[in-house]
Amino acid sequence: MRKPRTAFAFTVLFFVLLYLPVAVVVLFSFNSQKSLTVYEGFSLRWYEAFFADEALIESLGMSLRVSLVAMVGSLVLGVALALGLVRARGKLGLYAGFIMLVPLITPEIVTGVASLLLFKGLGIPLSTMTVMIAEITFSISYVTVILRSRVAALNREVEEAAIDLGATRWQALLLVTLPALLPSILASGVLIFALVFDDFVLAFFTTGVTPQPLSVRIYSAIRFGIQPTINAVGTLMLLGSIALIGLALLIPRFFGRRGGLSILSGE
Amino acid sequence: MIRLSNLSKSFGEMHAVRSLDLDIEAGQFFSLLGPSGCGKTTTLRMIGGFEKPSAGVILLGGKDVTYEPPNKRDVNTVFQSYALFDHLSVWDNVAFGLRRKGVAKAEITQRVGATLEMVQLGELGTRKPRTLSGGQRQRVALARALVNRPRVLLLDEPLAALDLKLRRQMQIELKQIQREVGITFIFVTHDQDEALTMSDRVAVMNNGVVEQCGTPEDVYERPATRFVASFMGTSNLMPGVYADGAVTLDGGLTVNVGQRSFADGTAVSLSVRPEKIWLSDFEDGMTRVRGTVRETVYSGPTTTYLIDLVPGVRVAVLEQNTARSRNEDRWAGGETVDLGWRTADCLVLS
Structure with missing residues (x-):
């Protein structure tokens, strides 16, 4: 059989376009100079700068807290919803099942603006708490979609x-x-932890002024010129995400049975 | 011991069980036998407490348990799917019930060990159910229920998933275990051989009602209805009309059956079991007819002949291939043979 050269070339091109910018971020996070275009040698100075930046560390702490709370909250509610949807008698489960899917197809910016209007309308001041509530609401659907078929x-x-x-x-x-x-x-x-930690849109609309989630903080920082520190933060976030997704894929193997993220692993 | 009276269950328009009355004595091996959809599993689930009856009463040892939840009944179930807890070891599976009841640790250890020994799983306590064979999983399910020493053990087609050889072996073993522990077993099955070999009493169910309840011999030798006769093995049902001690079959043949309690002119079915029809060495006083052999089916220890008495009236005849009677190619297709049976072996069913 002839080798599908064209398909192979397209595949390579696809991955280059996808990962080249990420690779540049990782590379320049180790740059010894401030330049974002010329690599001048290896150093860890931008990582040191990040860990010395109290505002960034505070944001990291908030993002971790929000992710953790959103994870636990959406697990409790999402698992309960999955159990209820599968076992509800009559039409109720069917309708609830459709409504449950709506957040997945709603543009996130709409959800973000809607959440903002809701909190404003109810007179709730924006804070870490409002981010947590919004993220939990948004994440329940994911948990339920994954758990429903298992239930x-x-x-x-x-x-x-x-x-x-x-x-x-x-x-x-x-x-x-x-x-x-x-x-x-x-x-x-x-x-859910990884999704919420990475989330920008919803966090942007529902967070207070201080502290801000890490993604929002990075966005604000970039408006005043890009600091190489951001490359270091990006690289650390990338590592963290890869570790989490790897963990998610390994969990079912650890239990020796099906039932993890079959959506991700394609099993 | 267990009394079901006027028990009914409907799912919407579907009447799964209709006004069922049954008495099951303590210590019996009792089978509910019937085709799928006859209501036998629904009946079992009502006794177990998993379905609420639409009407009627369930008495367990004189106590009304009709609406008691399953965890408040002195009854345990062996499920068709075994329903083992896959995340627990075999030992923890078996100990589950005793732990819920708060039995002392030392006693749990002793009882779980003894029960695992009884079902020959003494070595496998630390294994996870998934690593066991079908037969072993079946034994775990049995041990998990028996260890609680319930008044009644309910078994929902527990052998259905096993292959034939293992099933035969488990039938004998189950019966032995039942005698050993003396617990009442209520056993649901669609396999008439299984019900006949294992049971003290059998209730044959169809369309949500008990058609007949009796010993295996009763239901096989003296079926009360056409359904029971046809469900329990091959019964050579021949439609005809009864008059004055004889049945005139649709093909015009008249067969003497002795006086029965039918009015002359009643449409009936005449039934003679294949193994009750003789092909040689006839006795005096037997009903004798002639027929044409249409088919010969050899199956090891027995041979079945399909014989047309008159066109349209075909019977199966079973012969033992014993050293005494077996004769190579005794009858071939197309040959005319004599048949005979005792009048007492004729069943006349309305």
Whole structure:
């Protein structure tokens, strides 16, 4: 068979265009000079500058807090919603299922503006808390989409068996159903953490003045001229994201069964 | 021990179980037998507490448990899918029920160990269910239910997923375990052989009602209805009309059946089991007819002949291929043979 040279060339071009800018950011984060165009030698000065910048560190701390809270909050609500949607009788589950998908297809800027108007309308001052609320709301859909098919694939008899053996409904949920869903729950949690940490649009509209999430802080900094420190921050965020996604893909393997992010791994 | 009275269950327009009355004695191996959709599993699920009856009462040891939840009933279930907890070891699966009841640790250790021994899984306590074979998983499900020493054990087609050889072996083993522990077993199956070999009593169900309830011999030898006769093995149902101690079959043949409690002119079905029809060495007083062999089906220990008595009336005849009676190619297709049966072996069903 002839080698599909054209397809191969396009594939290479695609990946070059996709990753070249990222590679430039990583490279220049180690530049010894301030230039963003000429590489003049290796140094870690921009990383030192980042860790010395209290405002940036404060933003990093806020982003981590927001991501963590959004992860836990959306997991609790998203898993509950997935259980409810699969087990709801009649039309209610069907309608709720459609409504659940709306945030996924709504342009994020619309969600952002809408959240801003809501908080303003209710007289709630913008703060870390409002970012958390907005991010949780936005993330529930992801958790539910991932968990729903896993819940549907659960054997109802397993929960019945637990109740048959003397467990209450709550005990059956905690001792049998949730452990069966654990790989999917952990994997979607990691995904949500990464998505929220990277999120800019929603954070931009719902954050107060100080502190600001890291993504918003970087955007503000760039308006006053690009500092090489941003390259260092970008490289660290990239590493963190890769680590998280890798973790999300590894979780199902660790449990030795299906049920992680099949969307990501294509399994 | 267990009394179901006037028990009914409807799912919308679908009547799964209709006014069921059953008495099941303590210590029995009781089978609910019927084709899929006959209501046997729904009945079992109502006894287990997983379905609320639409009407009727379930008494367990004299106590009304009709609307008690499953965790408040002294009943345990072996599910068709086994429904094992995959994230727990075999040992923890079996200990699950005792832990929920707050049984002391030492007693749990002792009882789980003994139960695993009984189902021959003593070595496999640390394994995860997923690493076990189908037969082993089946035993875990059995042990997990039995360890609680329930008054009644419900089994929902527990052997359906096993291959034939393993199923035969488990049938014998289940029966032994049942005798050993003395617990009442209620066993749902669609396999009539399984019900006949294992049960003390069998209830044959169809369309949500019990057509007949009795010992395996009762339901096989003396089926009360056409459905029971046709569901329990091959029964050579031949439509005809009863009059004065004889049935005139649709093909014009009249067969003496003795006096029965039917009015003359009643449309009936005559049934003679394949193994009750003789092809040689006839006794005096037997009903004798002639027929033409149409098909010979050899299956190891037995041979089945399909024989036309008159055009349109075909019966199956089963012969043992014992050293005494087996004769190579005894009858070939197209040959005319004599058939005979005892009048007592004729079943006349309305």
